[in-house]
Amino acid sequence: MxxxxxxxxxxxxxxxxxxxxxxxxxxxxxxxxxxxxxxxxxxxxxxxxxxxxxxxxxxxxxxxxxxxxxxxxxxxxxxxxxxxxxxxxxxxxxxxxxxxxxxxxxxxxxxxxxxxxxxxxxxxxxxxxxxxxxxxxxxxxxxxxxxxxxxxxxxxxxxxxxxxxxxxxxxxxxxxxxxxxxxxxxxxxxxxxxxxxxxxxxxxxxxxxxxxxxxxxxxxxxxxxxxxxxxxxxxxxxxxxxxxxxxxxxxxxxxxxxxxxxxxxxxxxxxxxxxxxxxxxxxxxxxxxxxxxNVGAESSNTVSGRAGPGDYVSLSVDTGDGPISHYPARANTNGAWCVTVDTTLTKGTILSASAMKDLSGPPSDAFVVVLGSYQPGCLFISAVTDTLVQGKAPLPGQVIKGWRSSDGKLVVDCPLLPPIGLFDGTDFAARYLFPSALEKGDTLNLVSQFPDNGTMTPIVSKPQGYMVTLS
The missing domain is CATH 2.120.10.10 (Neuraminidase)
Structure with missing residues (x-):
């Protein structure tokens, strides 16, 4: 993704x-x-x-x-x-x-x-x-x-x-x-x-x-x-x-x-x-x-994001009060897209964006944000190997999800273990969902998400073989 x-x-x-x-x-x-x-x-x-x-x-x-x-x-x-x-x-x-x-x-x-x-x-x-x-x-x-x-x-x-x-x-x-x-x-x-x-x-x-x-x-x-x-x-x-x-x-x-x-x-x-x-x-x-x-406005909130260059983007806005609104957009040559929504944005509004290479193709998994609900800090990746990804989530109880850049396929879907003893429930070593999921030259795009389709952290992208070095 x-x-x-x-x-x-x-x-x-x-x-x-x-x-x-x-x-x-x-x-x-x-x-x-x-x-x-x-x-x-x-x-x-x-x-x-x-x-x-x-x-x-x-x-x-x-x-x-x-x-x-x-x-x-x-x-x-x-x-x-x-x-x-x-x-x-x-x-x-x-x-x-x-x-x-x-x-x-x-x-x-x-x-x-x-x-x-x-x-x-x-x-x-x-x-x-x-x-x-x-x-x-x-x-x-x-x-x-x-x-x-x-x-x-x-x-x-x-x-x-x-x-x-x-x-x-x-x-x-x-x-x-x-x-x-x-x-x-x-x-x-x-x-x-x-x-x-x-x-x-x-x-x-x-x-x-x-x-x-x-x-x-x-x-x-x-x-x-x-x-x-x-x-x-x-x-x-x-x-x-x-x-x-x-x-x-x-x-x-x-x-x-x-x-x-x-x-x-x-x-x-x-x-x-x-x-x-x-x-x-x-x-x-x-x-x-x-x-x-703008909490009170209906016509002056702009939602923007990144996708592949030229991708078609579908944004849904769910305020929890009435029907879900849908907005189309298309990424420019730099992968940037934006759209002005005519929906009042309030705390708890769910924004979901998915991308397609062409209008007849399958959409990607959605990137989700719930307004007013964010993790305290960001996701940290310490290593990306050919079998797993290691790092630290901003909170316990999160779900670690990752997609490979080559085709957008989901390769990591790992709920964090609960805290116990000295383990605070934020460190993870998440194995890929299937063998050879991330080949050399591919990139892993990782998020930490609240369970039940909650807010995702900003995407952190690291290539296969990445490892933090301590000097």
Whole structure:
């Protein structure tokens, strides 16, 4: 089975409700230790991240969402020492990062064709990841100084202004987002303490206001035009929480960010079309993302996925209230497909997608997602041999299913054994359903599924002969 389904480019959830997240999907096969960041420009989402290659020195990568797929990750020819930051401003994409040599904040702009030569922001030296956001016609940069205090500067479209130092102590890097004409800054207070909020667009406004959020990583901020949203890694845990509100209104609707599990800080971006979250998976260090679903809308939810190039796709939407709706689609030459559904999507809605090489051919097994029901984390494969696949599921009680790429045939269908003693019920060694099921040169496409036709994890694909090596 090659196809998958994922909610993308969906309208944002009603601001009075806890957001309903679409299914998580993997952004790139690359890994990150510092957490990815994202931005939206003219309906196109961009993601940046750093990958360590020597001690604390990192390289920066980026991708963007186009025609229903993520572009191939591209590498910046720069060296950094923390996660980069990204923002849309004046029709361009801006990226800043901490220079690996001297801790200067470096800045580059993508004008739709290419990146500008990196330039140092004068007077900006940071001890952690910087933050970037546009507000009221200006671009704001915030960072943690060498003394671990909050500083910021603004760009008026021509040049950067002089750095403004607040003298207020912070841990990790800050986060920025604009709600209307107000730019909010969120920081983690010293010692891995609670998250504090302040306003920068009207100048430094004194000590940050805390709202009861405890974290041990930098928070993330974004706005959907109606609400300011905060995402954070829960202190002492890998869970990610999200809530709406400002220091004036207070926070409401605190809830887990779907199945996200991370060891780094998450990233957020958004507009009236909804919120996108990005995070590093704490087990695989891969980059995952999810978007909000418009709970109250009937005509602005887009379901997208991947299949074989040119495949015919059949999507069914079962809300449990009335007849099942069916939608046809066809994958483009890159294997991407998408369709706008005129069905109200709510928690518990079942999305099932199957693919066919031609309209008269047999359909593949369906890829299934139940909105609001996701595994906490992702599936991990440690070995693919000629007789079995080994790995670790995100939860006990799952069913491991796998299809070979050569013809889409089901070759793995293995319910996990229940936990007993020291065995937690997540490790598996699943034998293939028949001899010679996976020949050399073939690829296994594996999912972990809740029993009774429940949600599947994003597909993980590994070739026959794959084995994790420990260095």
């Amino acid at each position: 090659e196809e998958s389904v994922a909610l993308a480019e969906a309208e944002g959830a009603d601001s009075a409700l806890v957001p309903l997240w679409g299914p998580p999907s993997q952004v790139a096969s690359g890994i990150t230790d510092d957490g990815p960041r994202c931005a939206r420009l003219n309906g196109v989402d961009w993601i940046v991240w750093s990958t360590r290659f020597y001690n604390d020195i990192c390289v920066i990568w980026y991708t963007y969402w186009s025609d229903g797929i993520w572009s191939d990750p591209q590498r910046f020819n720069v060296q950094a020492r923390s996660a980069p930051a990204i923002a849309a401003y004046d029709g361009d994409i801006h990226v800043v990062w901490r220079n690996a040599v001297n801790n200067n904040v470096m800045w580059s702009v993508h004008d739709g064709h290419d990146w500008s030569d990196p330039r140092a922001v004068v007077g900006a030296q940071t001890s952690d990841a910087p933050a970037l956001a546009a507000c009221d016609g200006r671009l704001y940069l915030a960072w943690s100084t060498a003394e671990a205090t909050l500083a910021y500067a603004l760009f008026d479209g021509t040049e950067w202004g002089a750095p403004q130092k607040t003298g207020f102590a912070i841990s990790f890097g800050p986060a920025l987002a604009a709600l209307g004409d107000t730019l909010y800054c969120a920081v983690c207070l010293p010692g891995g303490g609670p998250v504090g909020y302040c306003q920068l667009s009207s100048g430094w406004t004194g000590s940050p206001t805390t709202l009861g959020i405890d974290t041990d990583a930098a928070p993330a901020l974004a706005s959907d035009g109606k609400q300011l949203w905060t995402a954070w890694k829960v202190a002492g845990s890998s869970s990610v929480m999200m809530a709406a509100g400002t220091p004036t209104t207070g926070l409401s609707g605190q809830a887990l960010l779907g199945s996200a599990r991370t060891s780094a800080s998450p990233g957020l971006c958004g507009d009236a079309g909804g919120i996108r979250a990005v995070w590093q998976d704490s087990f695989t260090r891969s980059i995952y993302t999810a978007t909000t679903v």
